[in-house]
Amino acid sequence: MKINIGNTFLAKKLKSYKLQASSGFTPTPNFGVSLRGKRGPASARRERDGFTLIELLVVVAIIGMLLSIISLSLTSSRQKARDTKRISDMKQIKTGMDLFFSTGGGYPDTGAWVVGANLTCGTEQIMRIPPDPGGALYAYAYTANGISGTGCGGTVRGGYSIQFFMERQAAYYTMDEDGTFRDPGNNPVSVDALL
Template sequence: MKQKGFTPHQIFDMNHQSRAGNKGNLASQRFGAGFTLIELLMVIAIIGIVSSIILVSLNGARTRARDGRRQLDILQITLAMELDYAEDQKYSQVAGSSAPSKIPCSNPLLCDGAGDGSYMNPVSQDPQGGPYSWIDNLNSLTTNCSAQLYCVYADLEEEGWFAGSEKGSKKLDYDPGDPLSPNSGKCPCW
């Protein structure tokens, strides 16, 4: 009789007698069902290869998801800045190259029912940590930015940058903060 699926192994020798005596000689008739070491190693290797392929494809999906989150965050920051502008015809001014911790408003009851005085508190941060990049709109001498302009942007993992400004939002193929890029460090972003 030919068995399929695995290699049978003889556990006991045919002439083996149990220590308690010969009790029907069942032990001498048993064959173990199991896999050889080679078979087990092959299965483990195949599982390893398949899992590494799956992990590589999942990394691409995670990257796209983080980029989608960055774009959504920039859109939310742009919306908060536009709400701020609608209130008093100027944008919140931020010094430095990092997005502010919150986007304030002068009338807290218009902003939110909580009355914390902001359109967005806290301002969203990059999914991998840290604030989004911001072009200083407080020091207009170096950046051409003023209370009438702003530029917030994120570096996408896939390709390019995503920026939000008084013009709206847009995917860019250059870094708005790079001194060698067009419109480098200036408002508007594009």
């Protein structure tokens, strides 16, 4: 059988097919022709190089979801850390106020409360008034109450309350001179309930 083929690539394939056929078995000829289109070495290489647009979009979407989950957990952790710092500040303020009371016979008047300033009784420095970890937006609000008297070179009061904001509960709480924390409804709450 003689076949006249003008394409040398197909002629070589056909010649190798004849050689293989004479060795005892008949393989299916593969002339590099496919029903799906041209399948040469260049097109095969093009299919293997790089990623498709769909693959890239899926990877970007997965990375975006992971970053949003991490961001949410970090935000929650930061809020909890600031709330814990607020409770610590309240305990520090209570200790300082108790020292002020024992030195001056009362608590400072409202005008003596300046965040970031030093609270003094006469010439004795009692404590530095801490700022809220959330900044000026959630500044601690001090209110003197009770009977007024004199001490520490000025007016002192018989009681006080400090209002502070808890981010995770999204509400303002107060602490009295006896160290009791109260919710917005003026009900006592434990430190564990705040954190």
